[in-house]
Amino acid sequence: MSESVIVNYIALLLFAGYDTSSVAITMAIEYLGELPKIYEDVLKEQLEISLSKEEGEFLHWEDIQKMKYSWNVVAETIRLFPPISGAYREALVDLKFEGYDIPKGWKLFWNAPLTQMDHNFFPDNTKFDPSRFEGAGPVPHSYVPFGGGPRMCLGKEFARLEILIYLHNIVTRFRWNLLIPDEKIIYDITPSPKKGLPIRLHPHNA
Numbered sequence: 008m009s010e011s012v013i014v015n016y017i018a019l020l021l022f023a024g025y026d027t028s029s030v031a032i033t034m035a036i037e038y039l040g041e042l043p044k045i046y047e048d049v050l051k052e053q054l055e056i057s058l059s060k061e062e063g064e065f066l067h068w069e070d071i072q073k074m075k076y077s078w079n080v081v082a083e084t085i086r087l088f089p090p091i092s093g094a095y096r097e098a099l100v101d102l103k104f105e106g107y108d109i110p111k112g113w114k115l116f117w118n119a120p121l122t123q124m125d126h127n128f129f130p131d132n133t134k135f136d137p138s139r140f141e142g143a144g145p146v147p148h149s150y151v152p153f154g155g156g157p158r159m160c161l162g163k164e165f166a167r168l169e170i171l172i173y174l175h176n177i178v179t180r181f182r183w184n185l186l187i188p189d190e191k192i193i194y195d196i197t198p199s200p201k202k203g204l205p206i207r208l209h210p211h212n213a
């Protein structure tokens with residue numbers, strides 16, 4: 008590999024591994040600050056986990072598996088604000104799609120935000136509703152924040168781990184309110200609140 012290809016891979020891995028999870032956490036903090044009922048339900052789940060542990064004991068793998076509701080909240084967050092808007096695929100054969108002829112070798116861009124707002128799969132599509140992920144959840148390929156197929160995100164399980172551990176620690180220590188209600192979300196590759204999502208933290212034990 009040439010030096011520029013190596014640099015390109017490293018830069019991509021840093022983006023893929025850092026910015027994505029950080030966007031997911033930021034947008035989850037925003038929704039939890041906006042939606043008190045959802046916050047209370049996440050807090051309840053996380054406190055049950057905390058209370059089942061000894062003082063100072065770290066989270067274990069089994070604890071992460073119990074964070075089902077919290078993960079549904081994150082899943083709904085990245086349905087509405089997918090950190091990556093899609094990626095390219097190459098047509099391996101000539102194909103027809105919705106009346107369009109796509110010749111072999113052409114590049115196609117699959118788009119996560121549009122796919123995940125499809126009314127057919129997500130009724131009342133702008134509503135924040137974590138229950139969409141209960142049971143079997145959305146039908147395959149209607150929900151693609153991590154992509155799909157053999158090139159699906161390699162870091163999905165790691166991302167789940169770091170996002171849930173972060174949420175556990177912040178929710179069990181604090182409530183918060185958003186200092187700029189309805190802060191505008193801008194897209195600079197990834198979605199992010201325009202002013203950096205300032206919040207005021209309120210410790211539970213204060």
Ligand code: HEM
Nearest residue numbers: 023024027028031091094153154155158159160161162166
């Ligand atoms: C919420 C967090 C994340 C989201 C939403 C996300 C999303 C995605 C998406 C949409 C793709 C393209 C998949 C496709 O083409 O089908 C991808 C690929 C990838 N992601 Fe993630 N990602 C996240 C976290 C991470 C983390 C934490 C890492 C590494 C530590 C990571 C490493 C990668 C790598 C290496 C690829 C390229 C896989 C390949 O081309 O074979 N991602 N990710």
